Amino acid sequence: MPRQPFHLVEFSPWPLLVSMSILAMPIGLINYLRSGDLNLLSLSLLTTAVISVVWWRDVIRESTFQGFHGFHVTKGLKIGVALFILSEVCFFFAFFWAYFHSSLAPTIEVGAHWPPTGIETLKAFQVPLLNTSVLLLSGVSITWSHHSIEEGKYSSANQGLLLTVILGVYFLFLQYGEYMETGFSMADGIYGSCFFLATGFHGTHVAVGATFLTVCLFRLYYFHFNKQHHVGFLAAAWYWHFVDVVWLFLYVSIYWWGS
Numbered sequence: 001m002p003r004q005p006f007h008l009v010e011f012s013p014w015p016l017l018v019s020m021s022i023l024a025m026p027i028g029l030i031n032y033l034r035s036g037d038l039n040l041l042s043l044s045l046l047t048t049a050v051i052s053v054v055w056w057r058d059v060i061r062e063s064t065f066q067g068f069h070g071f072h073v074t075k076g077l078k079i080g081v082a083l084f085i086l087s088e089v090c091f092f093f094a095f096f097w098a099y100f101h102s103s104l105a106p107t108i109e110v111g112a113h114w115p116p117t118g119i120e121t122l123k124a125f126q127v128p129l130l131n132t133s134v135l136l137l138s139g140v141s142i143t144w145s146h147h148s149i150e151e152g153k154y155s156s157a158n159q160g161l162l163l164t165v166i167l168g169v170y171f172l173f174l175q176y177g178e179y180m181e182t183g184f185s186m187a188d189g190i191y192g193s194c195f196f197l198a199t200g201f202h203g204t205h206v207a208v209g210a211t212f213l214t215v216c217l218f219r220l221y222y223f224h225f226n227k228q229h230h231v232g233f234l235a236a237a238w239y240w241h242f243v244d245v246v247w248l249f250l251y252v253s254i255y256w257w258g259s
Contacts, residue, residue: 005070005072006072007068007069007070012058014051014055021044021048021051022048024040024043024047025048028044056215060219060232063229063231064219074229074231077231077235078231078234081238082238085238085242092202092249095198095201098190098193098194099198099253099254100253102114102190103258110189110190110191116189119184120183120184121255122178122181123259124255124256127178128178128251130174131171131174131178132248134167134171135243135247138168138244139241141163141164141167142161142213142237142240142241143160143237145159146233149230149233152226152227154220154223158217158221161213161216161217161220162217165210165214168206168209168213168240169210171206172203175203175206179196195254198250199254202250205243208239209239209240212239213236215232215236216232219232
């Protein structure tokens with residue numbers, strides 16, 4: 001067999017199993033909405049999470065202990081992460097489109113002005129501004145950690161990454177408190193729908209990113225990354241910077257301009 005620079009993965013049961021588990025999710029959701037039975041939905045969510053963990057464990061083994069991730073493989077992984085982030089940009093673009101479509105030309109049903117009649121918006125220069133500062137600081141700390149890895153300063157890299165995780169969790173705590181103080185809900189017309197869908201999905205992305213960074217923190221502690229090879233960390237850092245940028249657009253458009 002001729003040698004080639006790519007890694008051909010071994011036969012794995014995880015793609016088939018996780019696809020069956022994901023297929024059970026919408027079926028379980030429909031079952032819950034119709035009969036109130038959460039069993040299938042809960043089982044599918046649990047099995048998807050478990051299979052994802054063991055699948056990613058295998059990928060980590062391939063890259064760290066078996067050394068299969070050479071230059072061409074890591075280049076492909078970077079392109080894949082970039083395309084994934086591009087798909088996330090398109091995902092959030094839909095929310096911004098809905099928001100600006102409704103706010104730039106408000107209909108008579110919402111009072112012909114924006115914010116709609118009866119909506120008391122959150123003050124942009126209170127908790128939302130603090131949230132913005134927290135995420136911007138987390139962007140600085142993750143960059144500090146990244147440069148520390150490239151310079152071989154693993155103690156500093158651990159400190160920067162730990163600070164980033166703490167700031168991400170703190171952001172979620174502040175957002176939860178903000179939601180508890182809002183005078184409107186998702187059911188309050190187009191403003192409530194756009195606000196909670198956009199900020200809520202962003203919060204979900206922050207939670208996913210914080211989980212991603214926590215895994216990288218453990219991997220960094222066990223010296224899975226070095227100066228030349230830290231694609232897993234790089235993917236997490238790119239994702240976190242994307243989360244930061246999306247929040248800046250959310251803050252400017254919804255909290256500041258939209259209020």
